[in-house]
Amino acid sequence: MSVAIHRPDDQSADAPADALDRARTAAAADPDGYWRDHGRCVDWIVPYREVKDTSFDAADFRIRWFADGQLNVSANCLDRHLATRGDQVAIVWEGDEPGETLRVTYRDLHERVCRFANVLKAQGVAKGDRVTLYLPMIVEAAVAMLACARIGAVHSVVFGGFSPDSLAGRIRDCGSRIVITADEGCRGGKRIPLKANVDAALANCPDVASVLVVRRTGGDVAMTAGRDLWYDEAMAQAAPDCTPELMNAEDPLFILYTSGSTGSPKGVLHTTGGYLVWATKTFRDVFDYRDGEVFWCTADVGWVTGHSYVVYGPLASGATTVMFDGVPNYPDHGRFWETIDRLGVNIFYTAPTAIRALMREGDDWVKRSSRASLRLLGSVGEPINPEAWRWYHDVAGDGRCPIVDTWWQTETGGIMIAPSPHATDAKPGSATKPLPGVQPQLVDAEGQVLEGATEGNLVIADSWPGQMRTVWGDHERFVQTYFTTYPGKYFTGDGARRDADGDYWITGRVDDVINVSGHRMGTAEVESALVAHAKVSEAAVVGMPHDVKGQGIYAYVTLNADTAPSDELRDELRRWVRKEIGPIAVPDALQFAPGLPKTRSGKIMRRILRKIAEGDTSSLGDTSTLADPSVVDALVRDRVG
Ligand code: PRX
Numbered sequence: 070m071s072v073a074i075h076r077p078d079d080q081s082a083d084a085p086a087d088a089l090d091r092a093r094t095a096a097a098a099d100p101d102g103y104w105r106d107h108g109r110c111v112d113w114i115v116p117y118r119e120v121k122d123t124s125f126d127a128a129d130f131r132i133r134w135f136a137d138g139q140l141n142v143s144a145n146c147l148d149r150h151l152a153t154r155g156d157q158v159a160i161v162w163e164g165d166e167p168g169e170t171l172r173v174t175y176r177d178l179h180e181r182v183c184r185f186a187n188v189l190k191a192q193g194v195a196k197g198d199r200v201t202l203y204l205p206m207i208v209e210a211a212v213a214m215l216a217c218a219r220i221g222a223v224h225s226v227v228f229g230g231f232s233p234d235s236l237a238g239r240i241r242d243c244g245s246r247i248v249i250t251a252d253e254g255c256r257g258g259k260r261i262p263l264k265a266n267v268d269a270a271l272a273n274c275p276d277v278a279s280v281l282v283v284r285r286t287g288g289d290v291a292m293t294a295g296r297d298l299w300y301d302e303a304m305a306q307a308a309p310d311c312t313p314e315l316m317n318a319e320d321p322l323f324i325l326y327t328s329g330s331t332g333s334p335k336g337v338l339h340t341t342g343g344y345l346v347w348a349t350k351t352f353r354d355v356f357d358y359r360d361g362e363v364f365w366c367t368a369d370v371g372w373v374t375g376h377s378y379v380v381y382g383p384l385a386s387g388a389t390t391v392m393f394d395g396v397p398n399y400p401d402h403g404r405f406w407e408t409i410d411r412l413g414v415n416i417f418y419t420a421p422t423a424i425r426a427l428m429r430e431g432d433d434w435v436k437r438s439s440r441a442s443l444r445l446l447g448s449v450g451e452p453i454n455p456e457a458w459r460w461y462h463d464v465a466g467d468g469r470c471p472i473v474d475t476w477w478q479t480e481t482g483g484i485m486i487a488p489s490p491h492a493t494d495a496k497p498g499s500a501t502k503p504l505p506g507v508q509p510q511l512v513d514a515e516g517q518v519l520e521g522a523t524e525g526n527l528v529i530a531d532s533w534p535g536q537m538r539t540v541w542g543d544h545e546r547f548v549q550t551y552f553t554t555y556p557g558k559y560f561t562g563d564g565a566r567r568d569a570d571g572d573y574w575i576t577g578r579v580d581d582v583i584n585v586s587g588h589r590m591g592t593a594e595v596e597s598a599l600v601a602h603a604k605v606s607e608a609a610v611v612g613m614p615h616d617v618k619g620q621g622i623y624a625y626v627t628l629n630a631d632t633a634p635s636d637e638l639r640d641e642l643r644r645w646v647r648k649e650i651g652p653i654a655v656p657d658a659l660q661f662a663p664g665l666p667k668t669r670s671g672k673i674m675r676r677i678l679r680k681i682a683e684g685d686t687s688s689l690g691d692t693s694t695l696a697d698p699s700v701v702d703a704l705v706r707d708r709v710g
Contacts, residue, residue, distance in 0.1 A: 085491040096505035115139035123532035134343035134534045141313035143219035146384035147179040165255040165395040185216035187307040196221030199245035205254035206394040209283045221314040225324040228371025231651040233269035240274045251285040257399035264290040318342025327479040328591035330581035336541030347535025351483040352382030357490040362415040365391035373479040397423045402430040406438035418447035420587040428460045448474045450587025451619040458497035476500040482535025501572045516555040524566040528558040583612035598649035604632045613682040621657035623682035634661035658709045664700035
């Protein structure tokens with residue numbers, strides 16, 4: 070069903086949509102020609118002659134874009150703007166407390182990045198070295214990312230909500246010898262002990278030789294002599310100029326760890342040229358960014374959305390980007406809307422989970438603000454249910470701002486499927502059409518391509534510049550994970566429906582990944598955290614529907630024979646998962662299960678566990694192949710709701 074969007078001031082709404090259709094056709098007909106033109110949306114120090122050199126076929130597998138071109142990402146985000154917009158605000162930082170605001174111009178940001186690049190060099194960081202960032206949403210996070218890019222170091226940002234163990238695993242996996250952190254973070258009026266977490270993590274990371282610590286709160290933290298340095302003291306001694314390193318298009322830019330259906334999180338590797346082109350072009354196309362506007366993406370830089378649409382896409386486009394170090398419900402439920410008014414935000418990009426949480430608090434919180442500056446709204450991270458879409462549109466956007474529901478993934482580098490920002494009608498819940506250069510297909514379980522209006526598994530048939538290039542340190546895992554389920558195609562792990570207009574409706578993950586509040590969590594990760602507890606013998610984790618989070622985590626836990634279930638133990642296991650992984654992995658429901666439904670060959674039948682978690686126990690399907698069908702009755706009886 071579509072909704073008409075009333076936009077009285079825009080007479081030319083149809084033309085840009087037509088242009089988008091033409092671009093889609095052009096990119097499909099001649100990818101090389103299309104990207105030869107559009108690769109120029111960023112500045113190249115040595116222009117490329119080669120454009121697309123890719124194949125998803127196992128025998129000939131390669132993904133290379135603009136491979137003989139050379140550029141520098143930080144020069145694109147900073148230096149190229151100095152002559153025209155040096156005094157324009159690049160970053161508006163908004164702290165946890167309303168009005169705790171800092172405005173950093175492009176000139177100022179450039180100087181900070183140069184200084185920090187020199188600090189990194191003084192610490193022995195060279196081109197190709199990995200640098201781990203464990204920071205709050207402060208300007209220094211963007212400075213550190215851009216400083217790495219300036220000298221060709223590869224950053225790995227770890228979300229500040231991850232535990233010391235998770236941080237340690239990510240530091241060791243990419244072999245970084247330096248960590249950038251802050252004394253503490255502030256979120257919703259609470260302090261997060263970032264430096265203390267780093268200290269705990271480093272007990273298991275013998276190769277880390279230096280830690281740079283930003284003073285965010287001034288809280289008391291331990292500093293290890295010979296290893297830990299204060300950021301401000303190092304910056305004061307560093308020179309304010311640093312020539313950007315000449316980088317090949319295919320040189321690594323960053324690693325970002327993300328959860329998959331099996332094993333520990335993978336280090337998704339993005340490279341320099343293709344990623345920057347994708348982040349920049351999608352930022353401009355999807356958000357139709359106009360000079361002088363204020364763009365606010367609420368994501369944390371610990372996630373890919375923060376990389377592409379807080380830092381790289383906006384800064385490469387000379388935009389003013391907001392970095393928000395707070396939460397939507399602090400100090401009250403009006404925080405987003407009050408901040409939009411105060412900062413004059415024109416484009417606002419957030420996640421359905423935040424929209425649903427705020428919707429529940431009622432319209433009054435929104436109506437206290439004018440939101441007159443808003444022009445466009447965006448959604449990302451999970452399917453947006455039509456009810457939340459309508460509230461976002463009608464209440465938050467006063468019925469006058471189009472919504473771009475953007476589907477993409479850490480692996481894709483930037484937005485892949487999204488409505489035109491100029492669309493005059495909209496389908497609540499549909500990400501609509503692929504961007505130019507994206508070739509989605511729906512396939513059945515056997516990989517047969519499905520045509521027309523249908524539903525199936527979402528694959529991408531050909532490469533696009535922003536695609537991840539490998540899993541850090543494990544190329545085989547990259548090929549295995551994404552290109553063997555449907556040989557010759559990139560498998561997204563998502564299911565989708567396509568309607569008669571050719572519009573896509575993402576239905577959610579079809580693998581063992583759960584999407585909790587727009588954050589990806591592998592069921593295997595939570596399971597292995599649970600079984601690491603001394604009293605647990607077995608665990609199985611599935612997703613369950615959750616009103617606010619989209620999906621919640623439902624864990625079935627089998628205890629050791631000598632251990633009795635209790636509420637205390639349930640709480641203890643929750644705390645254990647929080648300590649092992651972080652708060653986002655804590656099960657919403659935890660059921661003690663005397664046995665798990667297994668086939669005779671010992672495979673857990675997750676389908677049954679999902680149904681029980683959903684509360685849909687009337688249609689469990691055939692359970693006769695189970696080794697012991699009676700376990701199902703016990704599971705249904707003891708379901709926690
Ligand atoms: O299931 C899809 C969902 O989020 C997954 C990617 O998660 P992540 O790599 O953490 O990146 C999140 C931010 C891009 C996808 O496989 N997803 C993301 N955006 C949407 C979505 N599902 C439906 N609609 C979306 N707009």
